[in-house]
Amino acid sequence: MKFLDLAKVYIRSGSGGAGSVSFRREKYIEYGGPDGGDGGAGGSVWVEAVDGLNTLIDFRYQQHFFAKNGQHGMGSQKTGAGGDDIVLRVPVGTEILDEDGETLIADLSTLGERICLAEGGNGGWGNLRFKSATNQAPRRANPGQPGVERTIWLRLKLIADVGLLGLPNAGKTTFLAATSNARPKVADYPFTTLHPNLGVVGVDDVEFVVADIPGLIEGASEGRGLGDLFLGHVERCAALLHLVDGTSGTLIEDYRTIVHEIETYGEGLADKPRVTVLNKIDALDDEERAFLREELEAVAGPVHLMSGVSKEGLTDVLRELRTLIDDTRLRRRAEEGGEDEGEAPWQP
Numbered sequence: 001m002k003f004l005d006l007a008k009v010y011i012r013s014g015s016g017g018a019g020s021v022s023f024r025r026e027k028y029i030e031y032g033g034p035d036g037g038d039g040g041a042g043g044s045v046w047v048e049a050v051d052g053l054n055t056l057i058d059f060r061y062q063q064h065f066f067a068k069n070g071q072h073g074m075g076s077q078k079t080g081a082g083g084d085d086i087v088l089r090v091p092v093g094t095e096i097l098d099e100d101g102e103t104l105i106a107d108l109s110t111l112g113e114r115i116c117l118a119e120g121g122n123g124g125w126g127n128l129r130f131k132s133a134t135n136q137a138p139r140r141a142n143p144g145q146p147g148v149e150r151t152i153w154l155r156l157k158l159i160a161d162v163g164l165l166g167l168p169n170a171g172k173t174t175f176l177a178a179t180s181n182a183r184p185k186v187a188d189y190p191f192t193t194l195h196p197n198l199g200v201v202g203v204d205d206v207e208f209v210v211a212d213i214p215g216l217i218e219g220a221s222e223g224r225g226l227g228d229l230f231l232g233h234v235e236r237c238a239a240l241l242h243l244v245d246g247t248s249g250t251l252i253e254d255y256r257t258i259v260h261e262i263e264t265y266g267e268g269l270a271d272k273p274r275v276t277v278l279n280k281i282d283a284l285d286d287e288e289r290a291f292l293r294e295e296l297e298a299v300a301g302p303v304h305l306m307s308g309v310s311k312e313g314l315t316d317v318l319r320e321l322r323t324l325i326d327d328t329r330l331r332r333r334a335e336e337g338g339e340d341e342g343e344a345p346w347q348p
Contacts (some may be wrong), residue, residue: 019037
């Protein structure tokens with residue numbers, strides 16, 4: 001299945017049906033009076049976050065979604081049928097943006113969340129509605145309200161616990177393949193990863209989701225390489241794993257390049273808990289490991305040693321990530337008042 005995280009969609013709700021102008025005509029009934037029914041309401045356009053989807057590829061092949069119009073009212077006080085609604089099914093984590101691509105309409109971050117994007121028009125009143133003591137034979141009816149037509153953008157931000165950061169060929173994809181059942185493409189050339197990958201990682205009977213995004217390069221915030229197009233997928237992560245290639249020869253420059261890019265991107269990425277790892281230590285001897293670790297710790301703080309190929313140090317890194325994830329979740333729950341609600345007395 002191809003990955004698509006941005007789609008432009010055109011939607012239109014249904015128009016309401018017109019009311020009917022009709023009079024009761026029946027044998028032996030001289031003054032039947034008005035009996036025109038109301039028009040039916042038009043269908044609405046809804047969007048719902050559903051399970052089992054992780055891409056917006058369905059909207060590559062269909063971009064127009066039009067709800068049905070309501071039927072017109074008829075005589076004998078018959079109300080027109082309402083138009084059918086249309087539901088856009090999107091993955092959890094999808095943002096709904098206005099036509100300008102910046103104004104946020106909704107953020108569907110919860111499974112089953114559902115909102116109305118375009119409400120159908122109301123049906124018009126038939127002439128029966130206008131009957132009164134002074135106007136017993138009205139010959140007027142209302143037209144139905146027109147539907148709402150708009151253009152929206154769907155932007156998917158994957159929901160993961162940990163996001164991987166690093167230059168191309170820093171070993172991010174190898175780490176994901178070594179710690180999960182994911183089988184992403186691994187090769188010895190830059191930009192092997194062209195779209196985000198997700199993997200479920202387990203340590204000490206605890207599982208969490210890791211997101212691997214294409215590598216960043218210097219100037220990514222200005223559009224170089226793949227740019228910062230995929231950084232939105234790590235905005236929701238509780239922690240970040242920054243992998244630095246121990247065999248690159250430009251260790252400090254590599255580290256500072258990634259930090260600069262996430263600071264330029266903004267959206268709170270630079271403030272997230274981050275674990276820095278010196279990767280590919282299987283290609284280094286003990287003396288080189290100690291020297292490079294000391295050099296990197298001088299600018300980055302605590303540094304873990306790891307190799308995705310030999311799996312040396314993997315468990316320690318996963319345990320550190322699990323701790324950061326748990327701390328972040330607990331802090332978020334406390335801010336939302338979750339702990340207070342748990343201590344509240346039972347009420348019927």
